[in-house]
Amino acid sequence: KAGVTQTPRYLIKTRGQQVTLSCSPISGHRSVSWYQQTPGQGLQFLFEYFSETQRNKGNFPGRFSGRQFSNSRSEMNVSTLELGDSALYLCASSLREGPPTYEQYFGPGTRLTVT
Amino acid sequence: AQKITQTQPGMFVQEKEAVTLDCTYDTSDPSYGLFWYKQPSSGEMIFLIYQGSYDQQNATEGRYSLNFQKARKSANLVISASQLGDSAMYFCAMREASELYGGATNKLIFGTGTLLAVQP
Numbered sequence: 279k280a281g282v283t284q285t286p287r288y289l290i291k292t293r294g295q296q297v298t299l300s301c302s303p304i305s306g307h308r309s310v311s312w313y314q315q316t317p318g319q320g321l322q323f324l325f326e327y328f329s330e331t332q333r334n335k336g337n338f339p340g341r342f343s344g345r346q347f348s349n350s351r352s353e354m355n356v357s358t359l360e361l362g363d364s365a366l367y368l369c370a371s372s373l374r375e376g377p378p379t380y381e382q383y384f385g386p387g388t389r390l391t392v393t
Numbered sequence: 394a395q396k397i398t399q400t401q402p403g404m405f406v407q408e409k410e411a412v413t414l415d416c417t418y419d420t421s422d423p424s425y426g427l428f429w430y431k432q433p434s435s436g437e438m439i440f441l442i443y444q445g446s447y448d449q450q451n452a453t454e455g456r457y458s459l460n461f462q463k464a465r466k467s468a469n470l471v472i473s474a475s476q477l478g479d480s481a482m483y484f485c486a487m488r489e490a491s492e493l494y495g496g497a498t499n500k501l502i503f504g505t506g507t508l509l510a511v512q513p
Contacts, residue, residue, distance in 0.1 A: 311499050321484065321503035334489075334500050366436055372499050382499055384430070384438035 280305065282371050282385035290391045296357040299388045303350050303371030309333075310352040311382065312344060315366040324367075327352055328374060356390075364392045395420045397485050399504035406475045407512055413460070414470040414507045416485030426488040427468040428501065429459065433481045441483075444468055475511045482506045 283302045291297050303310050311334075312324040323336040327346035344354040350371075356363055366389050370382040396419040406412040418427065429441040444452045444459045452459040460469040472479055486501040 309499050311501075313501075320505050321486075321501075323489075323500050323502070326499050334498050336500075368436075368438060370438070370499070370501075374499060381440050381443065382428075382501065383440060387436045389436070 282369060282383055284367075284369050284385040284388050286388060287386065288389050288391075290393060291359050292393055293359055293361060295359050296355060297359060297390060298353055298355045299367055299369075299390070301352045301354075301369030301371075301385060303352070303369075304383055307371040307373050307383075308350050309372040309374035310346055310350065311370045311372070312352070312354050313368045313370065314338075315368060315387075316362075316364070321368075324354065359392045361392050363390065365390060395422070395425075395487055395489055395502050397487050397502055397504035399485055399507050401507045402505070403508040403510070405510050405512055406472075408477060409474050411471060411473045412475055412509065414472070414483050414485075414509065416468045416470065416504060418466050418468060418485075418487050420466075420487065427459070427461070428486040428488070429457070429468075429470045430484045430486060431479075431481045432484060432506070438484070442470065472509075477511050477513060480509060480511045482508050 285300045309328045311326040315321045325344050326334040330346045341357045346352045366387045368387045369385045372382045398417045425446045427444045431439045442452050442454045442457045442459050444461045451461050456473045458471045484506045485504040489500040
């Protein structure tokens with residue numbers, strides 16, 4: 279069974295540009311969550327999607343947005359990039375049907391560098 | 394507010410020895426879940442072990458066990474027989490309680506992590 283995949287793995291952008299990151303969950307998983315990891319702030323929750331609906335959102339500005347498609351694949355978009363957006367962006371998928379399942383499986387991450 | 398505290402920024406352990414990584418948590422919710430993840434230098438977060446607040450026994454997964462002390466609000470990870478491949482960052486996390494969607498959310502709150510170095 280294939281794991282969570284994220285594309286691209288590495289990305290370099292310039293301030294003011296926008297970027298779109300993609301996440302494909304494990305087959306059959308319907309929940310996708312996004313996290314930002316920086317040396318200063320650690321791991322912070324961005325948002326969570328389940329069946330194409332945003333279920334939860336972290337404390338990030340509106341420049342950060344996301345969506346989920348009918349095949350459970352998810353994208354996140356960051357507009358008007360700032361230097362502080364440089365981070366490792368991690369995506370996690372979970373089965374989440376019926377009672378909450380326990381494990382979330384993470385992808386390898388997309389390392390974004392903003393110059 | 395829920396919070397996870399990991400007080401050990403870094404630890405050394407000799408190969409084949411056991412090591413305990415500390416984690417304390419704070420929550421007022423009676424129902425919660427605690428996780429440990431391993432993050433090698435490659436960046437991927439690897440799920441290690443889970444403990445539910447109502448679980449009667451400590452969770453175990455191979456060489457990993459979770460020393461769950463509910464009254465002390467601690468959930469320490471024990472790695473037995475350390476291997477060189479265990480060198481990585483280790484994160485303790487808690488599933489956030491939510492009043493929405495019947496209390497079901499996958500949002501995790503992470504600690505700051507502990508960097509473990511296994512020495513030969």
